Amino acid sequence: MSLLSILLQAASSGMDVMGAGIGAGIAALGAGVGIGRIGGSALEAMARQPESTGDIRANMIVAAALVEGAVFFAIVLCLLVVL
Amino acid sequence: MEKRSLQAFRVGVLSLLFSLIFNLGSFASSEETKKSFDPGETIMHHVMDAHEIHITKGVHIPLPCIVKAKNGFDLFSFSSFKKNESLGYLTYTSGSTGNTYFYEHGHIYLLDSEKGVMTDETGSILNEAPYDISITKNVAGMFLGIVIMFLIFLTVAKSYQTRVGKAPKGIQSFMEPLILFVRDEIAKPSIGHGYERFMPFLLTIFFFIWILNMLGLIPFLGGMNVTGNIGVTMVLALFTFVITSVNAKKGYWMHIVAPPGVPLWLLPIMVPIEILGVFSKPIVLMLRLFANITAGHIVLLSFASLIFIFAEANGPAAGFGVSIVSVAFSVFMNFLELLVAFLQAYVFTLLSALYFGMATEEAH
Numbered sequence: 001m002s003l004l005s006i007l008l009q010a011a012s013s014g015m016d017v018m019g020a021g022i023g024a025g026i027a028a029l030g031a032g033v034g035i036g037r038i039g040g041s042a043l044e045a046m047a048r049q050p051e052s053t054g055d056i057r058a059n060m061i062v063a064a065a066l067v068e069g070a071v072f073f074a075i076v077l078c079l080l081v082v083l
Numbered sequence: 084m085e086k087r088s089l090q091a092f093r094v095g096v097l098s099l100l101f102s103l104i105f106n107l108g109s110f111a112s113s114e115e116t117k118k119s120f121d122p123g124e125t126i127m128h129h130v131m132d133a134h135e136i137h138i139t140k141g142v143h144i145p146l147p148c149i150v151k152a153k154n155g156f157d158l159f160s161f162s163s164f165k166k167n168e169s170l171g172y173l174t175y176t177s178g179s180t181g182n183t184y185f186y187e188h189g190h191i192y193l194l195d196s197e198k199g200v201m202t203d204e205t206g207s208i209l210n211e212a213p214y215d216i217s218i219t220k221n222v223a224g225m226f227l228g229i230v231i232m233f234l235i236f237l238t239v240a241k242s243y244q245t246r247v248g249k250a251p252k253g254i255q256s257f258m259e260p261l262i263l264f265v266r267d268e269i270a271k272p273s274i275g276h277g278y279e280r281f282m283p284f285l286l287t288i289f290f291f292i293w294i295l296n297m298l299g300l301i302p303f304l305g306g307m308n309v310t311g312n313i314g315v316t317m318v319l320a321l322f323t324f325v326i327t328s329v330n331a332k333k334g335y336w337m338h339i340v341a342p343p344g345v346p347l348w349l350l351p352i353m354v355p356i357e358i359l360g361v362f363s364k365p366i367v368l369m370l371r372l373f374a375n376i377t378a379g380h381i382v383l384l385s386f387a388s389l390i391f392i393f394a395e396a397n398g399p400a401a402g403f404g405v406s407i408v409s410v411a412f413s414v415f416m417n418f419l420e421l422l423v424a425f426l427q428a429y430v431f432t433l434l435s436a437l438y439f440g441m442a443t444e445e446a447h
Contacts, residue, residue, distance in 0.1 A: 058268065061426065061429075061430075062430065062433060065371070065426065065427075065430040066430075068371070068375070069367050069370065069371035069374075070367075072370065072371060072374030072375055072378060073367070073370050073371075073374065075374065075378065076370065076373075076374045076377075083123075083127075
């Protein structure tokens with residue numbers, strides 16, 4: 001009973017929108033950390049072996065796009081909460 | 084060395100002047116000050132589908148509306164919708180079927196003869212909606228993309244037929260590296276042996292998504308945000324899913340329901356996850372393309388809306404001031420969106436090729 005009333009209060013006072021904002025921020029954080037790590041290790045590998053730069057670059061872009069896919073899913077969900 | 088730095092300087096000055104010129108066009112119009120600027124609604128209106136192409140204020144291109152109610156088809160132009168004072172909506176009465184339709188927020192509804200417009204408590208409309216197979220903005224954008232693709236590729240194919248054995252010339256020499264890129268970087272490494280069967284689909288998907296993404300970036304062409312429509316990306320992902328499933332060899336399905344080398348007690352967990360994976364891969368394909376393109380458009384529109392928000396709150400001078408920053412950011416975001424247009428087409432095609440490769444892999 002008390003949980004339901006808390007949820008109702010949260011929904012009416014606009015805390016759902018705040019939750020969506022925080023969620024979008026955490027999603028952006030996830031994107032930054034993930035793609036930063038991918039880029040970092042890719043650059044390290046390119047420095048070790050410059051002749052495989054092309055291969056590494058292609059794989060880095062693929063991995064970054066996959067990580068971004070998950071992040072965009074979270075962002076779309078947060079947008080759906082707001083709208 | 085000297086010549087290159089001078090050229091770079093010239094490019095820099097020209098871009099700055101170019102961006103400043105656009106400030107002159109960005110004054111907020113104060114004729115309709117009754118309605119204040121709602122950024123959320125403006126952005127949604129530009130990103131979503133519509134039954135007309137809204138180029139600038141006052142320049143609307145109405146598109147044909149094709150609806151099928153229970154008593155037949157109706158074909159009429161969107162400009163036939165006239166404002167109905169008593170109801171407050173745009174209505175149109177068809178001559179052939181006698182139905183009256185009204186239009187609200189991008190949807191066409193049937194006007195009930197007795198009950199009129201029925202709404203529930205939250206304001207959503209309860210009237211019946213006919214099957215709406217109109218040529219909307221997104222459909223028109225897809226037709227435009229198809230026309231562009233036919234123009235390019237029929238020309239290229241003809242020039243390959245007439246210039247057998249000779250070096251490529253004209254548009255052939257622009258398309259050849261791209262087509263070879265799809266074959267050598269996407270199809271061959273992912274699918275391996277027998278990649279030729281999937282080349283037509285991969286090439287079509289790659290150029291279709293790339294051209295549609297680019298169409299959405301052109302400003303006054305109508306802002307056709309085609310790939311930002313989840314219906315379009317869902318159909319493209321569905322194609323990938325169907326082709327993967329139809330061409331999958333026995334080994335592919337055996338790997339899902341009986342993964343090799345997995346102890347028996349782990350199977351009840353592994354098999355549902357594998358089955359979920361079969362469906363989640365196309366769903367993620369759909370969401371990735373949709374979310375990337377829509378998010379890019381929303382960011383671009385937000386930067387443009389920033390000018391109007393500041394002008395509303397603090398007067399036109401603030402709008403001018405913000406417009407310098409806003410235009411600079413918009414130019415940067417447009418460059419990024421050009422990269423994203425190509426990248427999303429590449430990733431969609433690459434992942435489709437990977438799924439085809441996994442499905443048709445020879446058992447080892």
